Amino acid sequence: MLIHLLTFSNPDRINELTQIELNLFEEAAQRLGHEIKVIFARDCQLKFDSRPGLVLKGIKIKDIKVLIVRANFLRSNLEFRHSLIRQFELAKVPLINGYLPIMKAKNKLRTMQILGQHKIPIPKTYIVSHPEYIDDVITDIGSFPVILKTLAGSHGSGVSIMESKRGLKSVIDILIKGDDSDPVMIQEYVRESKGTDIRVFIVGKRIVGAMERIATRRGEFRSNFHLGGRVRVAEMSKEEKKMAFKSVAACGLDIAGVDIIRTKTGPKILEVNANPGLEGITEATGRDIAGEIIKYAVKIAKKNKLQK
Ligand SMILES: Nc1ncnc2c1ncn2[C@@H]1O[C@H](COP(=O)(O)OP(=O)(O)O)[C@@H](O)[C@H]1O
Ligand SMILES: [Mg+2]
Known part of the structure; x- marks a missing residue:
């Protein structure tokens, strides 16, 4: 079966991490007698006609039996990227993962x-929008160090450990500038x-x-x-x-x-x-994790076909 995979990487500059994953998917698909075709988000044009659809480079939307969505994006362009995933859903493409679950987890x-x-x-956690309330937060959390996280980080970037109130306050002053800044997460440190x-x-x-x-x-x-x-x-x-x-x-x-x-x-x-x-x-x-995803994708595609 032909399985499509959506990635948000730039096709001209695929980073090493994405390339390793694409190779794992391609090799696993081949071993299982399937084939992976990569769709780059950049090559997806949204179309609104009689119903929401997409124009894709060399692919007809109705030929996509299942789409593995690799939501490999962080902070920028979130709205549009989520909407792009949603558009596939509106065009009746079975997605793993779906748009709403991705939005929730991101x-x-x-x-x-x-x-x-x-x-x-979960560890005791606060979401803070103003440095003024740090004292109360720290009193409740108990002691330093505390963990400071940005809301949209991944791979550990955006996660830091703060050893003192002075340090925490000064970093929050940098991160939160005015009403348009994203709040930050302060969490108890699990020593x-x-x-x-x-x-x-x-x-x-x-x-x-x-x-x-x-x-x-x-x-x-x-x-x-x-x-x-x-x-x-x-x-x-x-x-x-x-x-x-x-x-x-x-x-x-x-x-x-x-x-x-x-x-x-x-x-x-x-x-x-x-x-x-x-x-x-x-x-x-030592397990074929990419293979497990492929097998699951095939199952979803078959199930979807039966329902049609
Ligand atoms: N409250 C905490 N106490 C101790 N270590 C933590 C805490 N929160 C995060 N970490 C460490 O930092 C890593 C990254 O944090 P995480 O919340 O998973 O963000 P990311 O999305 O960047 O992976 C975790 O895998 C863990 O090792
Ligand atoms: Mg993590």
Whole structure:
């Protein structure tokens, strides 16, 4: 089967990370007797006629049986990028992941609201729009260090550790300038995790891999693979599996990477990723994670065909 994959990378400047992932997808598809065709977001023109559609380079929209959406974008152009994904949905293309789940998971604030709403344990977290309230926030969180995050970060960029109130206030002064600035997230620091967390990879309600990530660089508290985090297979408790499934279901994602941090008061969810990286989890588990996604995509395409 021909499976399409949407990427937001620039076709003229595909970075190494994206290229590695595309290779993993292409090799996995080939092994399973399928084929991957990449669609670049830049080559998608939105069309409004009798109904919303798209004009794509050399591809007819009705020939797309399923679209794997790799939402590899961060802060810029969010509205348009989300709308582009939505347009595929309006044009009746089955998506993994869908537009709304991607939107929910892309914003750390929205994710927190969803996790909170479903009573899923998370570290104590504040979203702050003005430096004036920092004292109260710190009093409630308890002590330094605290974790400061931007709402749209990924791969550990936008996540920092603040050792003092003076430092925190001055950084917030830089980040929040006037009413148009995005708020920031201040979170209790889980010291006992010692730079380690668990990344669970879920595809279609199944855990296809789980790895422990350990920050290795000197002074580094972030365990992200692309920041040099060491990875190895993780053993998960029943409780951890349950909360991972619950988080992914709450966001409505088909494919997700859930970050779980082990704290002295039990496991907690750090975030839910709509575009989890393949390289680290493939290396840690030795499993064909891209292949699992392809198999799931084929299943969705067949199911959709039956429904037509
Ligand atoms: N509250 C926290 N306490 C301790 N470590 C944290 C905390 N929040 C994040 N980290 C570390 O930083 C990493 C990146 O944070 P995360 O919220 O997952 O953002 P990103 O989207 O950039 O991956 C985590 O994998 C974890 O190792
Ligand atoms: Mg993360």
